[in-house]
Amino acid sequence: MKKLLIILFFISTLTVNAQQQYITEKNIHYYSEAETKKDAYIQSQCTLDIYYPKAVKNFATIVWFHGGGITGGAKEIPQQLMDKGYAVIGVGYRLSPKVKAPAYIEDAAAAVAWAFKNIEKYGGSNKLIFVSGHSAGGYLGTMITFDKSYLNKYNIDANAIAGLIPFSGQCITHFTVRAEKGIEALQPTIDKYAPLYFVRADAPPILLITGDREMELFGRYEENAYLYRMLKLVGHKHTTLYELQGFDHGGMAVPAFPLLLREVAAVSKEISKKL
Numbered sequence: 655m656k657k658l659l660i661i662l663f664f665i666s667t668l669t670v671n672a673q674q675q676y677i678t679e680k681n682i683h684y685y686s687e688a689e690t691k692k693d694a695y696i697q698s699q700c701t702l703d704i705y706y707p708k709a710v711k712n713f714a715t716i717v718w719f720h721g722g723g724i725t726g727g728a729k730e731i732p733q734q735l736m737d738k739g740y741a742v743i744g745v746g747y748r749l750s751p752k753v754k755a756p757a758y759i760e761d762a763a764a765a766v767a768w769a770f771k772n773i774e775k776y777g778g779s780n781k782l783i784f785v786s787g788h789s790a791g792g793y794l795g796t797m798i799t800f801d802k803s804y805l806n807k808y809n810i811d812a813n814a815i816a817g818l819i820p821f822s823g824q825c826i827t828h829f830t831v832r833a834e835k836g837i838e839a840l841q842p843t844i845d846k847y848a849p850l851y852f853v854r855a856d857a858p859p860i861l862l863i864t865g866d867r868e869m870e871l872f873g874r875y876e877e878n879a880y881l882y883r884m885l886k887l888v889g890h891k892h893t894t895l896y897e898l899q900g901f902d903h904g905g906m907a908v909p910a911f912p913l914l915l916r917e918v919a920a921v922s923k924e925i926s927k928k929l
Contacts, residue, residue: 675708676737684745684768699748700761702768705731706741706776714782714816714922715741715773716914717766719791721821724750724758724830727790734911740918741778743769747794755831755847756804762794763804770810781929782922784817786914788907789871790830792823793849799860800852817859817921819914821907822870825850825877840872850881855889861917862895865906874903 680703683690690697707713716735720727729746736742747761770780785795795818798804802812827843837843844850862882867875875897882895896913898906 676705677708678705684765699746701746702765703731703744711777712779713741714918715769715778716784716786717743717769719745719787719794721789721791724790750830754834759797763798767808767810781925782816784918785815786819788821792820793828796820796823796849800849815858819861819917821910822864822874822903825881853884853888859892859921863910863913864897865901865903866899869902871903
């Protein structure tokens, strides 16, 4: 577990050829055509944008889930992840109260499954797919990584995810899921909608990042610290937790991006050695 007051990295480690060109394709439906056509909300909401380097092979991909409490927000490709040599997939998903759990978790799994099945067509490697997102997006990515049943539906082992990097993701049952059940926001709950319920030693590499514990939303740092400790206790070998001191829940994302990029680079290097 690590605390950071100031985040400083050698920018040269993240720099790529300034002449590299990138392509963006928008509003790709990630459910099957049949599933998309039968549900108007899936048709309008369940799309993704992909940003990827042109004429490059075997690049890593970051699947990014936006925040917004599972009640708001829209798909995005963060500027901080652009021009770094990676593909970035920004995912839209259904929102509460129009749908209830597990619909939006299922959307997250469907989008990641799309990445696994399609990224090679764009030149990327399906061995280098990373899952990330801020707040609610971090929760969704963590849920489908820990509870393997969501990706199993697509014959994908969640352990094939190269790395999980949630920004201030909820580790107990998300407060919106609890609200749907009539449970108060400050009533901690760990059930089948909590990543903590599925802690296991064989999960992919995990980098947990939160804001300052005194400035975060509810007990977000402490939830991540508990997940970190439980992963260590069950024998997970690649878990790191950063607390970004001086940054609140919304503000922590910007200083977290360099940590994400450093993790993607390091894990990609290790995986590439084995290929």
